[in-house]
Amino acid sequence: MELTAREFKAYFKKVIDMIEAEKDYLCELDRKLGDGDHGVTMSIGWQAVKAKLDNDLVDEEDCGKISIAVGKTFLNAVGSSVGPLYATGFMRGAKIIKNKVVLNGEDLAYFWVAFGNGVKERGKAKVGDKTMVDTLDPFVNVIKNKYDGTQDFLQLFHEAVTAAKEGMHATKDLASRKGRSSRLGERSIGVQDPGATSAYYILATFLEFIEDYSRKVS
Amino acid sequence: MKKLINSPVDVVEEMIEGYVMAHPDYISQLPTNKRSLVTKKANKDRKVGILIGGGSGHEPAFMGYVGAGMADGVAVGNIFASPSPDPILEVTKAIDKGAGVVYLYGNYAGDVMNFGMAAEMADLEEDIEVGMALVTDDVASALKAEKEKRRGIAGEFFVYKAAGAAADFGYGLNDVVRMAEKANENTRSMGVGLTPCSLPQTGEPSFEIGEDEMEIGLGHHGEPGIEKGKLESADRVAERLVRDILADIEINNGDDVAVLVNGLGSIPRMELYIVYRRVEQLLNELGITIYRSYVGDYITSLEMGGCSVTLMKLDDELKKAVHHPVDCPMFVQK
Numbered sequence: 054m055e056l057t058a059r060e061f062k063a064y065f066k067k068v069i070d071m072i073e074a075e076k077d078y079l080c081e082l083d084r085k086l087g088d089g090d091h092g093v094t095m096s097i098g099w100q101a102v103k104a105k106l107d108n109d110l111v112d113e114e115d116c117g118k119i120s121i122a123v124g125k126t127f128l129n130a131v132g133s134s135v136g137p138l139y140a141t142g143f144m145r146g147a148k149i150i151k152n153k154v155v156l157n158g159e160d161l162a163y164f165w166v167a168f169g170n171g172v173k174e175r176g177k178a179k180v181g182d183k184t185m186v187d188t189l190d191p192f193v194n195v196i197k198n199k200y201d202g203t204q205d206f207l208q209l210f211h212e213a214v215t216a217a218k219e220g221m222h223a224t225k226d227l228a229s230r231k232g233r234s235s236r237l238g239e240r241s242i243g244v245q246d247p248g249a250t251s252a253y254y255i256l257a258t259f260l261e262f263i264e265d266y267s268r269k270v271s
Numbered sequence: 272m273k274k275l276i277n278s279p280v281d282v283v284e285e286m287i288e289g290y291v292m293a294h295p296d297y298i299s300q301l302p303t304n305k306r307s308l309v310t311k312k313a314n315k316d317r318k319v320g321i322l323i324g325g326g327s328g329h330e331p332a333f334m335g336y337v338g339a340g341m342a343d344g345v346a347v348g349n350i351f352a353s354p355s356p357d358p359i360l361e362v363t364k365a366i367d368k369g370a371g372v373v374y375l376y377g378n379y380a381g382d383v384m385n386f387g388m389a390a391e392m393a394d395l396e397e398d399i400e401v402g403m404a405l406v407t408d409d410v411a412s413a414l415k416a417e418k419e420k421r422r423g424i425a426g427e428f429f430v431y432k433a434a435g436a437a438a439d440f441g442y443g444l445n446d447v448v449r450m451a452e453k454a455n456e457n458t459r460s461m462g463v464g465l466t467p468c469s470l471p472q473t474g475e476p477s478f479e480i481g482e483d484e485m486e487i488g489l490g491h492h493g494e495p496g497i498e499k500g501k502l503e504s505a506d507r508v509a510e511r512l513v514r515d516i517l518a519d520i521e522i523n524n525g526d527d528v529a530v531l532v533n534g535l536g537s538i539p540r541m542e543l544y545i546v547y548r549r550v551e552q553l554l555n556e557l558g559i560t561i562y563r564s565y566v567g568d569y570i571t572s573l574e575m576g577g578c579s580v581t582l583m584k585l586d587d588e589l590k591k592a593v594h595h596p597v598d599c600p601m602f603v604q605k
Contacts, residue, residue: 080473088351088492093472097280097349133352134381137388175384232380235420237495 054206054267056156058114062106064262065123069099071258075251082247086234091247094131098139101130114154120147120164134232135248138172138185145171158206162196165213165256169193172252176231180220183229183241185252192217192256207267214253214260221245221253272469272476272574279471283327283349290334294600297338301365306358309344309365310337312598317438319402319447320344320366323375323431324359325382326351328468329491332427332570335601341435342375346389350470350573351492353381359389363399371400371444375430375451377423378405402444404451406430408460408581410519411488411497424491425533426458428569429583429593436592454589459516460531462579463508464489464496468536468572477575487511491535491572505542509549512580517557522584524558529565529593531581536571538578543567550580563593569602 056064072095079092105126113119124143128136146168150160169189178184180191195213224246229235234246276282284305291300291308301307323333324346334345344362348354353376363372374390376382383405390401407418408426423430433454437447464486467476477493480486485503488496503511522528532547534540547566554561562585585593597604 077473080475084475084477087494088470089473089475089477090351090470093470094349094352129355129357131352132348132355132381132385134379134384136353136355136381137384176380234494240495 054158054161054263056116056161056263056266058116058119058154060262060266061116061119061156062110064259065102065106065119067262068255068258069103071254072096072099072251075254079247079251082245082250085244086229086237086241086247087232091135091251094133094135095251098127098131098136101126116153116156117147117151120144120150134176138176141175142168142172159202161206162200162209165210165259166193166196178231181227182231183224183227183234183246183249184231185246185248187220187224187227187246188217188249188252188256189220191220207263210260210263214256217253217256221249224249272474274469274471274474276471282471283347286327286330287334287347290600297600298334301361304358304361306347306354307344307361307365308334308337308347309362310339310342312339313343313366314339314439316441317343318368318370318441319438319444320363320368320372321375321431321434321438321447322346322359322362322366322372324348324354324362324386325376326353328573329570331568331601336428336431336599338597338599338602340439340595340597340604341431341599341602350472353379353385356385356389356392359386360392360397363389363393363401364397367397367399371402373402373404373434373438373444373447373451375404375406375427375434377427378407378420379422400444402448404430404434404448404455406455408455408458409488409490410459410461410515412490412494415519422490422494424460424462425531425570425579425581426455426460426583428531428533428565429458429529429581430454432595432597433589433592435597436595439595440591450588450592454583454592457520457584457589458581459520460579460581461487461512461515462489462491462496462533462535462577463487463512464493464535464575464577465502466537466576467493468575470573477572485577489577491570493572493575505545506549509546509580510553513550513553513582516580516582520582520584522559522582525560527560527562527585527590528554529563529583529585529589530554530561531565531569533570533579533581534568535575535577535579536568537574537576540567543578546578546580562590
């Protein structure tokens with residue numbers, strides 16, 4: 054598995070389309086737990102990323118620089134809590150793929166681990182707090198524990214995304230302990246966390262992307 | 272819900288444009304960031320700059336409190352969302368006079384991260400010292416044992432007032448922070464929600480509530496409160512709010528307080544004054560003196576219905592700060 058900057062950017066464009074499609078559903082989840090704007094916030098951020106990709110980044114071939122630009126653009130457009138979280142994730146990921154114009158399986162594996170760890174570190178949430186960490190932590194653990202540079206990346210990523218999905222579903226039965234919804238306590242049980250949901254979609258979109266891509270190249 | 276807007280995606284930018292146009296003597300927008308506004312009425316004796324900020328939709332907060340006696344600058348976020356570090360950093364650079372800048376904001380996860388990142392950038396990239404004070408006045412948002420989890424609501428107004436006055440008194444960075452922290456420490460609020468607001472982008476109500484219901488302890492973004500019940504009279508609601516506040520902070524016979532009865536956006540002044548009436552009666556019965564009172568829309572939630580009561584216990588230094596004059600586009604005190 055190898056991705057050039059062109060594919061890396063195409064993945065982000067796929068995320069942009071996915072967020073537009075899921076915007077209302079994410080708002081609906083958030084209305085039950087917060088102020089009902091999670092889909093809107095994600096859309097504002099990713100639309101700003103779209104403008105960046107369509108203009109300043111059109112000729113950019115350094116995947117690290119692309120990841121930094123995506124993080125910073127998203128952050129400046131949204132602020133909020135997801136801004137610093139995703140920005141930190143993409144900027145930590147950027148460190149791993151610094152100066153790279155082609156990303157192989159190993160680069161991608163460590164990129165996503167750094168991404169997940171960055172989010173976790175910035176937000177200081179733990180597994181079970183009903184946040185995006187419930188999606189990201191099991192995802193990161195699969196890659197971290199199983200990847201030794203020899204496995205098929207696609208297969209491994211598939212497994213990691215499955216763990217992410219389970220983590221996302223588990224947030225439904227949790228009482229929130231972080232962010233605005235934590236004030237709800239027990240009343241937050243029964244609703245899947247919107248932040249955990251969008252984080253899963255972003256990972257699942259990457260899986261879809263590399264599945265399509267590997268089918269195309271093989 | 273009906274909105275008098277052009278397009279949901281433009282509401283924040285168009286509000287800022289209109290605000291800057293309407294108050295050319297007071298406010299300027301930084302050329303480096305359209306979400307960064309600074310005062311033209313800065314007190315020349317101030318050493319320390321005061322920076323406030325938060326999401327839009329709470330007007331007059333936060334941009335309405337930029338002016339003489341209050342904040343030197345504001346970073347404006349999207350609706351109910353913290354501003355990103357960039358506009359915060361630009362304001363910091365614009366208002367620093369060499370003695371540092373104090374950030375004042377409510378205790379919300381997003382604000383803590385964005386203001387925290389901006390403070391790191393100010394220190395590393397610009398060599399500007401930043402002090403911070405978080406507002407945590409809402410007694411309904413967490414138990415007293417977990418006070419560090421409490422969110423900031425209408426009490427933010429008193430913290431801005433105290434810190435702004437302290438800066439005008441010529442205090443240094445540490446003393447302005449100390450004053451802001453003292454104001455926060457002495458301030459408690461609690462609110463009641465009657466009707467939801469709706470975000471321009473979604474149009475959906477922020478929470479569900481029956482025609483005959485109220486929600487005690489409701490947050491400023493429609494976060495659910497501590498209990499939902501049948502709507503009661505203004506006197507009963509005022510008694511409940513004051514009771515819960517006084518259970519949380521010791522204010523005794525002979526103490527002085529500042530009182531704020533704050534409207535959340537669509538409650539008539541009439542109802543706010545009816546609430547205030549009962550608040551003052553209760554405090555009088557307890558021998559607590561009202562040094563100064565504020566009644567009106569100070570920190571709102573778009574068109575949300577409801578109000579909050581805030582008490583700040585005063586010592587001599589805070590009295591002096593409360594008494595200090597203010598001249599801002601959305602708030603004037605002579």
